[in-house]
Amino acid sequence: MSLFEARRPRYHAVADALSQAIRDGKYPVGTLLPTEAELCAQFGLSRQTIREAVRLLVDLGLASRRQGVGTRVERRDVSQTYVQRLEAVSDIWQYVEETSRKVLKVADVPADRARVPLPGDGSRRWRMLEGLRFAADERRPIAWTQVYVAPEYAAVTDARSRDRVPIFSLIEQRFGVKASRIRQDISATSIGSDVAKLLRVPARSVGLSVVREYVSTRGEVFEVTISIHPADRYHYSMQLDLAYANESAFTAERLTLPAGLRGSSSRK
Amino acid sequence: MSLFEARRPRYHAVADALSQAIRDGKYPVGTLLPTEAELCAQFGLSRQTIREAVRLLVDLGLASRRQGVGTRVERRDVSQTYVQRLEAVSDIWQYVEETSRKVLKVADVPADRARVPLPGDGSRRWRMLEGLRFAADERRPIAWTQVYVAPEYAAVTDARSRDRVPIFSLIEQRFGVKASRIRQDISATSIGSDVAKLLRVPARSVGLSVVREYVSTRGEVFEVTISIHPADRYHYSMQLDLAYANESAFTAERLTLPAGLRGSSSRK
DNA sequence: TAGTGGTCTAGACCACTGG
DNA sequence: CAGTGGTCTAGACCACTAA
Numbered sequence: 001m002s003l004f005e006a007r008r009p010r011y012h013a014v015a016d017a018l019s020q021a022i023r024d025g026k027y028p029v030g031t032l033l034p035t036e037a038e039l040c041a042q043f044g045l046s047r048q049t050i051r052e053a054v055r056l057l058v059d060l061g062l063a064s065r066r067q068g069v070g071t072r073v074e075r076r077d078v079s080q081t082y083v084q085r086l087e088a089v090s091d092i093w094q095y096v097e098e099t100s101r102k103v104l105k106v107a108d109v110p111a112d113r114a115r116v117p118l119p120g121d122g123s124r125r126w127r128m129l130e131g132l133r134f135a136a137d138e139r140r141p142i143a144w145t146q147v148y149v150a151p152e153y154a155a156v157t158d159a160r161s162r163d164r165v166p167i168f169s170l171i172e173q174r175f176g177v178k179a180s181r182i183r184q185d186i187s188a189t190s191i192g193s194d195v196a197k198l199l200r201v202p203a204r205s206v207g208l209s210v211v212r213e214y215v216s217t218r219g220e221v222f223e224v225t226i227s228i229h230p231a232d233r234y235h236y237s238m239q240l241d242l243a244y245a246n247e248s249a250f251t252a253e254r255l256t257l258p259a260g261l262r263g264s265s266s267r268k
Numbered sequence: 269m270s271l272f273e274a275r276r277p278r279y280h281a282v283a284d285a286l287s288q289a290i291r292d293g294k295y296p297v298g299t300l301l302p303t304e305a306e307l308c309a310q311f312g313l314s315r316q317t318i319r320e321a322v323r324l325l326v327d328l329g330l331a332s333r334r335q336g337v338g339t340r341v342e343r344r345d346v347s348q349t350y351v352q353r354l355e356a357v358s359d360i361w362q363y364v365e366e367t368s369r370k371v372l373k374v375a376d377v378p379a380d381r382a383r384v385p386l387p388g389d390g391s392r393r394w395r396m397l398e399g400l401r402f403a404a405d406e407r408r409p410i411a412w413t414q415v416y417v418a419p420e421y422a423a424v425t426d427a428r429s430r431d432r433v434p435i436f437s438l439i440e441q442r443f444g445v446k447a448s449r450i451r452q453d454i455s456a457t458s459i460g461s462d463v464a465k466l467l468r469v470p471a472r473s474v475g476l477s478v479v480r481e482y483v484s485t486r487g488e489v490f491e492v493t494i495s496i497h498p499a500d501r502y503h504y505s506m507q508l509d510l511a512y513a514n515e516s517a518f519t520a521e522r523l524t525l526p527a528g529l530r531g532s533s534s535r536k
Numbered sequence: 537t538a539g540t541g542g543t544c545t546a547g548a549c550c551a552c553t554g555g
Numbered sequence: 556c557a558g559t560g561g562t563c564t565a566g567a568c569c570a571c572t573a574a
């Protein structure tokens with residue numbers, strides 16, 4: 001209609017107005033926005049346009065819709081998050097594929113006698129694989145590792161392909177149990193003489209210890225691994241990208257954000 | 269129409285059919301999907317419904333739309349990713365707020381003489397703050413730290429509030445430079461005698477070293493920090509959640525995924 | 537049952553891309 | 556210029572929620 005706002009979709013303007021009103025406290029968190037019908041009247045726009053505007057708010061995590069109830073204000077500001085992305089296919093696999101593993105020992109270990117804390121008591125025996133990991137072109141090992149597999153899935157350790165595929169991925173293939181969460185704990189440690197000998201470093205030298213717990217969709221820890229790396233052979237590097245919680249960066253770009261929140265969105 | 273597909277929106281069915289066709293190779297990556305008009309005819313549905321279906325594909329990262337061109341197939345499968353989320357407001361701040369900092373030294377250091385690699389040559393002098401960090405209830409320090417600030421922003425280190433707010437956040441407030449990426453490198457180290465004395469640990473004992481580089485939207489590194497923690501006083505823990513790339517978990521739930529990709533989506 | 541958001545239609549005009 | 560996706564309308568019916 002107007003000559004000025006030419007390029008700007010109206011639902012952008014509506015979304016801006018609504019998110020501004022939310023920031024201003026006109027619609028406090030927890031309350032309901034006006035109904036879609038009311039917004040149509042208020043802005044003089046069709047329902048579809050209003051819905052598109054509300055969708056932007058929902059994508060940004062500012063609001064949520066519930067059929068039969070209304071549109072609830074969820075937060076006052078767009079929350080920002082730094083995210084580390086690990087592409088399941090690329091990063092984790094790459095590590096495994098670029099290194100080779102040598103299994104030194106296989107045993108069934110009671111949960112309370114493992115080197116790392118395991119769920120359950122001594123009556124649950126976890127399958128343990130101990131070994132070394134070598135970089136492709138290096139002769140010296142870059143890690144000493146122990147992998148603990150919950151008893152139910154111990155059978156996967158029989159697979160012959162185990163050197164080239166992460167064990168948690170074997171479990172996924174064979175049992176359909178998926179790692180929906182990975183907890184990781186990184187600390188510095190002094191390398192004990194037994195492990196030091198295998199890694200060919202002096203006893204009590206400095207090492208990096210990484211403990212990973214793989215948690216299934218049902219919340220069950222089904223695999224735990226520990227790696228000990230000589231300090232000079234391994235660094236743990238990661239990159240955190242700024243993103244917006246709860247929506248794709250693309251959607252965010254489409255909405256005018258308050259000044260403090262602007263910035264290029266890092267996309268993958 | 270039919271009595272059976274009652275609960276299922278038609279655009280879900282369309283999105284399923286299309287994503288299945290993509291998986292089957294009927295629409296290879298890089299090609300264009302049929303135009304919206306064609307899809308309307310093909311499925312006998314209105315344009316809005318078709319658009320809603322395509323929107324699902326776009327949200328999943330399977331396709332992208334370009335005005336005047338068409339809808340391009342971007343990938344064959346939904347890519348999955350493990351993400352670590354660091355809420356800018358909660359996690360990073362919490363660390364700062366739950367610890368206190370004591371600045372021991374302030375200096376301007378040429379880039380090539382810093383303890384960590386800095387961008388630029390010896391003619392660029394970075395503002396360096398060296399200090400200790402204490403846990404709220406502990407008397408012994410949990411970290412020795414050095415913060416290097418690029419010359420352009422050195423002024424922020426004059427702020428009196430610097431103890432309670434991360435420096436990169438001060439830079440953001442004052443200069444509008446936002447950390448769009450944080451690179452982090454974690455390694456084990458032997459603590460040198462100078463630092464050991466300050467941390468009150470024996471010289472050459474084991475420590476965890478964390479180096480962080482803050483990268484601005486323009487790709488410029490504007491702050492670098494190094495922390496050295498006694499091994500027994502600090503662990504770095506993180507949690508990676510399985511997510512779908514390029515879209516909100518909520519949207520993903522709305523589409524029937526191929527068997528291998530199903531699983532609860534962890535939402536925050 | 538009344539009122540909410542969820543889905544869907546049939547049409548229209550516009551902005552952008554490529555030949 | 557023809558054809559694409561982007562926006563918008565005015566209407567309709569449905570599914571869900573709460574009183």
